[in-house]
Amino acid sequence: MIAFSKRNLTLFFNSKSNLFFSVMGALIAFVLYLVFLKNNLITSFPFKLSHDLLDAWVISGILVVTAVTTSLHALSQMITDREQGRLADFTVTSVPFWQLQASYLLCSFLISVSMQLFMGLIMYSYFAVTDDITIPWELTPKIILLSCLSSFVWTTFNLLILSFVKQVKTLSQLGSIIGTASGFFAGVYMPIGVLPKTAQFITKLTPAPYNAALYRQFLLKDLLKEQLSGLSHVQRQLFEKQMGIHLSLNGFLSSSQMILLLGAFFLGFTLVAAVAMKHSRRANLGHV
């Protein structure tokens, strides 16, 4: 299983196009933010918002997009291997079939975590140069833990989605759809508060806004304290709700409640994916 996992990781990290396309959704969001989203946000609030606060806000959302798209891209190797007959070849080795499947999941998890950390570092470094922000190194352990939780959730989500995919040619279309949708659901292209009620409701049916809110709570905590101290409690709550920093679901959700919610999504996706895959997976190998 170790050799197989090494192979999966090598295939992902050795391919420049793989690396680029896996974070394309995140890069598009980043560029859009630089080009106009940032200015839109600055002008849309009646009080002054600092660059470092907005930068950390957008980084949070983009990290969620990264978690979604990179785990999808990594897990797609499973479909490619199946369609091109490689999985059949691996199946006739001494490695049991369940270990092969577990390895795809493990690699997707590892790739997603490392790409989140990589993208976080790149974006913080960029803003450190352009906006003179301070990189919050002290948050590293928290970010690592949250990136692990994100990767768990999104890996199982993508496993569920891919259990319905049989052909490699579907993968690129699916990648574009999920990449774009994740940007909206994580509230990167526009804050969740701007969306109509129905859209907000639909968004909250996915793990994306909770995942993004958790990142925002971690990355913006001190910045919010420093910079919004002049606002009233109501004003601050409204701002945090508008920007998707706090989410309400019959009242404001605490960080631990959101972590539990993400855990529930993880379990739900795992169960449904397991049922969806049970009949189709191994049975189709011989037709490759």
Add this chain to the structure above:
Amino acid sequence: MVEITIEALTKEYTNKLAVDHIDMRIKKGDFVAFLGPNGAGKSTTVGMLTGLITPSSGSIRFGKLKPGTVAYHNKLGVVFQNSVLDNQLTVQQNLKVRAQMYERTSQDVLQQVITELGLNNFLKQKYGTLSGGQRRRVDIARALLHQPEILILDEPSTGLDIQTRNVIWDTLKKLQKTMQLTIFLTTHYLEETENADYVYVIDKGRIIAADSLDRLKQTYAQYHLTLTPKDLQKLRVQLNKLGIAPSENKGKLQLIVSDSAQCLTILQRYRNLITDFECRQSDMNDIFVHLTGKEMR
């Protein structure tokens, strides 16, 4: 000594009976050819032999082992119809990854296989950049990494030029001897079955012939006699009198006779009407057409 026993093996899909109660006994060290026209059930049988397709009924036994188990996989090497190694990795990386996925393998075996198959010159090259023949050699090396006792090859030389095919077949014959391999192959090229110790012919999911090549030839032996006549009409009338209806092709008469004695009789009787002749015994191609009524290629 029987190595693999296949009994009443059947695979039924929703609307199709792909393999219908086939029986095979494959002896240790034998080179077995498995022939059949497209859609006959060859790939489904190979799928079941490799444990990738679950049979609807029947059994495959290799000693006490059954397909789909790790112990069975350890004794089985498979060369798939398509190249299944990673194009982005080098030959060496590919072989190393696959070798590490087996319980029984070593650096020595890896090196031996690389040398046997002559891969040293392109070990560091990416698999995706190799020629068709080079790829097939790597594929065969990959199938031998764990020193299997049986090697299954699913149409391994399809799409290769004649020189490459010959190299591959020479290598396989050598491996059969040096590694005491049992080889089971499906092929589209009937001349390749000339190397086989035993031949199974499958059509519409059923085994329609199973014998050694020599005995198949004896059973279905016919002679193809081509005569170049001095006077075509006259010779045709004479042959018709014997109850033979020859076909005509480019001024020559072609007839099929049952044995060499009949061949000689015709030649002696009509030697004054013939300027030249050609006589050849049925090959596997003719036997195949005779059995299935279909051309392979």
